[in-house]
Amino acid sequence: MKTKAKKERGKFALNEYDIIIIGGGVAGMSAAIEAKRNGINNIIIFEREDDLGGILNQCIHADYNMEGYEVKLTGPEYAQILIDKVEELNIEYKLNTMVLEIKDDKSIVAVNDKEGIINIKTKAIILATGCSEMPKGDMNILYNGCAGIYTVGAVQKFVNIEGVLPGKEVVILGSGNIGLIMARRMVLEGANVKLIVEYMDHPRGLKKNIIDCIDAFDIPLKLNSTIIDIYGKDRIEGVTIGQVDKQGEIIEGTKEYVKCDTLLLSVDLVPEIELLTNLETGIHTKNCLSPENRYSEMEDKGIFVCGNALYIHEEINSIYEESKAIGKKAASYCIMY
DSSP states (O other): OOOOOTTOOSSOSOSEEEEEEEOOSHHHHHHHHHHHHTTOOOEEEEOSSSSTTGGGGGOOSSOBOOTTOSSOBOHHHHHHHHHHHHHHTTOEEESSOEEEEEOTTSOEEEEETTTEEEEEEEEEEEEOOOEEEOOGGGGOOOOOOOBOEEEHHHHHHIIIIIOOOOOSEEEEEOOOHHHHHHHHHHHHTTOEEEEEEOSSSSOOSOHHHIIIIIITTTOOEEOSEEEEEEEOSSBOOEEEEEEBOTTSOBOTTOOEEEEOSEEEEOOOEEEOOGGGTTSSSOOOOOTTSOHHHHTHHHHTTTEEEOGGGTSOOSOHHHHHHHHHHHHHHHHHHHHHO
């Protein structure tokens, strides 16, 4: 799927836009489509990757529902429906363009290999930057930097987009949804998933993924357990796992060595909101505030957040619906001001 199209003609069509959307995944495209339907014509989407679609481009499993379609869709199919609508509505977008800064006057600084540094003004900004995986260093596991240790999101891209299988004997730490889906994918690609290790007393993924990925493929799952040590010089050769008690301490006599050449980390996802941190308008992140109210101060000044940049969603359709609402809200803001 390629979305490099007529919208990339070197210079921008306008020096000032009503709405700038940062991120061209489901959230960004849904917000753009809804804003256009609500009377806003001068919209541009900035996407840092080669194509629109975001993370869905690497989610090739047929597990997505969309109203009006009787069959389940793959991630790229779901994304393509929105891409086609963006094209149909003639919404401008820029690919391979990284937004570096949002200023307090709602102008943005971006960069790409065609225009170089770009400064664009706008009435409203929608941040739809999605989320990123927690860095490996935050996993609190000591190792010497040997190869063969990846986050599951990185491996999903390797396998589904690049066509590269990173290893044959696999251990997965964590049982989040992407971890479960990639456990199944690795088996289908010929790898041996020896074990999924989960710190909690229950799998963290959705029940349907537990059934479809773990149960259906007889992948061993060890709960109340974690990885204690990683072995290997140039490449990982094995791990030691152990069971933990309610206080998180390793239970004596439960250590077990598992030989492997690949360790996948199914880590927590973190909203990408770094572009908001330098703004004078504060970000309210107290636990007592709902995600919808967390950025209310910013919304009053024309800066909106949607999708996984707002909070981590379990279902893609909730991103689609909530981002449409943000697009409508941003359109109302532009009309009002």
